[in-house]
Amino acid sequence: MLPMLRFSWTGQSVQWVFKENQMEYKVYQRNAFWEQATIVGHWAWVFYQLFLLPTWPLRVAYFIISQMGGGLLIAHVVTFNHNSVDKYPANSRILNNFAALQILTTRNMTPSPFIDWLWGGLNYQIEHHLFPTMPRCNLNACMKYVKEWCKENNLPYLVDDYFDGYAMNLQQLKNMAEHIQAKAA
Structure with missing residues (x-):
């Protein structure tokens, strides 16, 4: 699909x-x-x-x-970028914190010249969500400032290589299926 x-x-x-x-x-x-x-x-x-x-x-x-x-x-x-991260209910307090919401609900792919070219900068999804109008060519430079801000504010900065990220993606899909199955039972 x-x-x-x-x-x-x-x-x-x-x-x-x-x-x-x-x-x-x-x-x-x-x-x-x-x-x-x-x-x-x-x-x-x-x-x-x-x-x-x-x-x-x-x-x-x-x-x-x-x-x-x-x-x-x-x-x-x-x-x-999106399916491998935790999901929050519609009434979650995180929705009141724009920066935390963007950081906790997206994941970056480990950058490299090839990945940057292949994904066109969308591998910097955290920065893209925080600064949606920022030109993609600047997202890599912005990443170090966002990482530093996350560290100062005790927020995780989610960045993983291709295979680890997709393994987490599959695990998240499994978790959601089990959650739905448990609710249906």
Whole structure:
């Protein structure tokens, strides 16, 4: 199902952009035109490139493979970053502490030049959640400050290599299944 997430997220992005005119926050209303224009421009460019391919079956196959391949990659990193950490109930006090919430509910993948390139900076998920508008190329430099802040405030800084993170991901899925099974019994 991971490759299918690209279609879901794309649909949600398009819906969001075209609802911005009616949102209560002025910043969304102010940016709506340009966001709408750029998303239309993006998809016009995508479909123009598809049009350049020689046959309809090739166009359709290329579109599906490229979108699902992109979906697999982005969902792969998102599941590593989010599914391997503890979950908190909707009434948890942690929801009142933005920094702690972001730090405790995400995990970074151990950085390296290859991982940074492959994940496009999203392996720095803690920093991405704390500073969502920060350019990805700056997330690595920001990491040392966040680690230091976590240490000063007795918060864990969750960073693991690929295999350890996915092992924790599978363990978390097992824990949730056992929790649901126990509640059902």
